[in-house]
Amino acid sequence: MIELRDVTVEYRGRRVLDGVDLSVARGERVALIGPNGAGKSTLLRTVTGVLRPSRGTATLAGEPLDRLDRTAVARRVAVVPQQASIPFATTVEEVVGLGRLPHEDPFRGPRPADRAAIAAAIDRVGVGHLIGRDARELSLGERQLVLIALAVAQGAPVVVLDEPTVHLDLRHQVETMELLVDLNERDGATILAVLHDLRLAAHFFPRLVLLDRGVAVADGTPAEVLSPERIRAVFGVDPAVVRLGA
Amino acid sequence: MAALGEALAQPRSLTPPAPARRRPFALAAAGLGALLVALVAGVGFGTVAVAPGDTLAILGQRLFALDVARTWSPATETIVWDLRLPRVLTAMIVGLGLAVAGATFQGLLRNPLADPYVLGTASGAALGAAIAVLIPVRVLVLEFGLLHGLAFLGALAAVLTVYRLSRIGGMAPLTSLLLTGYAVGSLLAAGLAMAMHLSGAALRQIFAYLLGSFDAASWGRLAGAAPLIVLASLLVVGRARSLNGLLLGEETATHLGVDVPRERAILLALGSLITAAAVAVSGLIGFVGLVVPHVVRLLVGPNARLVVPLSALFGASLMAVADLAARLLGEIPVGVVTAVIGAPFFLVLLRRTRTGYEL
Numbered sequence: 001m002i003e004l005r006d007v008t009v010e011y012r013g014r015r016v017l018d019g020v021d022l023s024v025a026r027g028e029r030v031a032l033i034g035p036n037g038a039g040k041s042t043l044l045r046t047v048t049g050v051l052r053p054s055r056g057t058a059t060l061a062g063e064p065l066d067r068l069d070r071t072a073v074a075r076r077v078a079v080v081p082q083q084a085s086i087p088f089a090t091t092v093e094e095v096v097g098l099g100r101l102p103h104e105d106p107f108r109g110p111r112p113a114d115r116a117a118i119a120a121a122i123d124r125v126g127v128g129h130l131i132g133r134d135a136r137e138l139s140l141g142e143r144q145l146v147l148i149a150l151a152v153a154q155g156a157p158v159v160v161l162d163e164p165t166v167h168l169d170l171r172h173q174v175e176t177m178e179l180l181v182d183l184n185e186r187d188g189a190t191i192l193a194v195l196h197d198l199r200l201a202a203h204f205f206p207r208l209v210l211l212d213r214g215v216a217v218a219d220g221t222p223a224e225v226l227s228p229e230r231i232r233a234v235f236g237v238d239p240a241v242v243r244l245g246a
Numbered sequence: 247m248a249a250l251g252e253a254l255a256q257p258r259s260l261t262p263p264a265p266a267r268r269r270p271f272a273l274a275a276a277g278l279g280a281l282l283v284a285l286v287a288g289v290g291f292g293t294v295a296v297a298p299g300d301t302l303a304i305l306g307q308r309l310f311a312l313d314v315a316r317t318w319s320p321a322t323e324t325i326v327w328d329l330r331l332p333r334v335l336t337a338m339i340v341g342l343g344l345a346v347a348g349a350t351f352q353g354l355l356r357n358p359l360a361d362p363y364v365l366g367t368a369s370g371a372a373l374g375a376a377i378a379v380l381i382p383v384r385v386l387v388l389e390f391g392l393l394h395g396l397a398f399l400g401a402l403a404a405v406l407t408v409y410r411l412s413r414i415g416g417m418a419p420l421t422s423l424l425l426t427g428y429a430v431g432s433l434l435a436a437g438l439a440m441a442m443h444l445s446g447a448a449l450r451q452i453f454a455y456l457l458g459s460f461d462a463a464s465w466g467r468l469a470g471a472a473p474l475i476v477l478a479s480l481l482v483v484g485r486a487r488s489l490n491g492l493l494l495g496e497e498t499a500t501h502l503g504v505d506v507p508r509e510r511a512i513l514l515a516l517g518s519l520i521t522a523a524a525v526a527v528s529g530l531i532g533f534v535g536l537v538v539p540h541v542v543r544l545l546v547g548p549n550a551r552l553v554v555p556l557s558a559l560f561g562a563s564l565m566a567v568a569d570l571a572a573r574l575l576g577e578i579p580v581g582v583v584t585a586v587i588g589a590p591f592f593l594v595l596l597r598r599t600r601t602g603y604e605l
Contacts, residue, residue, distance in 0.1 A: 050500060074503030084494040087356045088548040102503035106487050109551050
């Protein structure tokens with residue numbers, strides 16, 4: 001679904017990604033880890049076509065990204081942002097409904113199929129009890145679920161998340177992770193998530209990709225990627241700090 | 247105990263606030279009704295009162311060639327058709343335009359305090375008008391004088407300058423637009439102050455423009471401004487999808503399939519054209535463009551597909567009513583009326599939406 005070949009991205013004169021190769025197959029669940037400034041968010045922005053590689057190629061579902069327009073990209077990949085600020089009172093249902101924008105007719109607006117997809121996404125993520133609420137008054141955990149429901153309503157085969165658990169307490173972190181696993185295993189969504197918490201990544205993701213200073217230094221199972229030597233070398237901390245279950 | 251802990255931990259769930267959502271079709275019908283009432287009242291009331299029946303009959307006869315028995319004098323017909331109707335319609339078109347432009351700028355800039363004048367259009371138009379007053383040349387093209395022309399061009403030039411300047415430097419585009427708009431607006435306001443200082447006897451004329459008025463409305467000027475305002479407003483309605491995408495921010499809009507830089511430029515251009523056309527015929531009239539979209543959003547939610555057309559309807563009615571009030575109160579500036587109606591209303595709105603606005 002996602003193919004990056006020798007991708008180099010420069011941002012304001014700085015090389016943020018340097019010759020990264022990444023191949024994510026349909027139905028995979030991959031966590032992107034690495035220290036701050038390693039280029040994780042840049043990689044996500046490249047996969048979603050926001051940033052163009054200065055070298056190398058990026059393809060999404062078999063199409064080179066630079067040949068897809070924004071709507072075509074939005075039909076292939078849904079992005080769950082960390083948080084979203086909303087300037088006007090907006091109900092949860094209205095927020096989730098925004099997921100249908102890439103499918104909407106620009107003049108006629110949402111059709112019955114869109115409404116059905118919105119209802120299904122609300123049901124799937126389990127935010128039915130929130131639909132009439134103002135999205136700005138929700139707790140951060142509830143907001144995160146609503147943003148995931150928006151991505152589900154978008155109906156794209158790939159879902160990309162940028163640190164989905166960063167503002168959440170432990171219970172909501174685990175619930176969010178379980179939802180992602182469920183979307184991946186039951187609905188077949190291909191999931192690529194940037195995660196800071198190595199324990200969550202190792203526990204809920206079968207494949208980790210470790211970025212360090214713009215280079216993908218390891219790619220494999222949690223046990224392969226998170227060796228004590230590598231944790232020391234890349235994160236600069238005592239590996240005992242990250243005591244992994246397995 | 248556990249239940250109490252739970253309740254304390256989630257105080258929000260105790261008072262679930264549900265934003266009200268009313269039926270858009272009922273509101274559209276109400277808006278059309280208000281528009282018709284405003285039209286008949288606006289044409290009927292004045293120093294010479296015309297009965298509503300006569301007003302409707304004259305309109306029916308002129309517009310739809312209805313065969314109605316004449317119960318009115320030719321003078322009445324002149325008042326209705328040549329004086330009051332163009333004025334009421336101009337007020338409606340300007341109100342429509344300012345409300346649509348306000349909804350556009352609020353959505354585009356994601357800022358509830360944005361109004362049609364936020365990016366320098368007002369100062370640009372005012373300075374243009376002031377310069378026109380100072381230039382001792384009188385030209386008239388299709389009933390448009392130098393003042394209308396320079397106000398229109400001044401508004402557009404100001405926005406264009408703001409847009410160009412905002413693209414220099416590394417700030418986020420929206421912040422940059424707002425701050426540049428403020429800076430350019432301040433500079434133009436200084437120019438306006440200088441022009442007013444130099445104007446001498448013409449000061450009153452500049453001042454009248456700043457307060458806004460429809461007393462110079464005519465069919466010719468209406469015919470010049472209306473197509474531009476209506477067409478640009480329709481194009482904004484056609485881009486409702488982009489405005490909706492921008493609700494969650496520019497980055498999310500991009501991920502929802504909106505080509506943000508392109509849509510930002512188009513919406514900015516449309517909103518500015520509407521505003522420039524409106525201020526050219528009527529001068530600067532505040533609050534309609536700020537308040538009307540907010541009221542509509544409170545009723546139907548933030549969906550631009552509903553907000554833009556309904557704002558157009560209610561903006562038109564409100565402006566016609568405000569102009570009628572201004573006339574009945576002895577030709578006071580209509581901007582005073584809209585401020586007197588709009589400002590307290592806006593305060594009430596802000597208080598009612600208590601979690602209100604993230605700025």
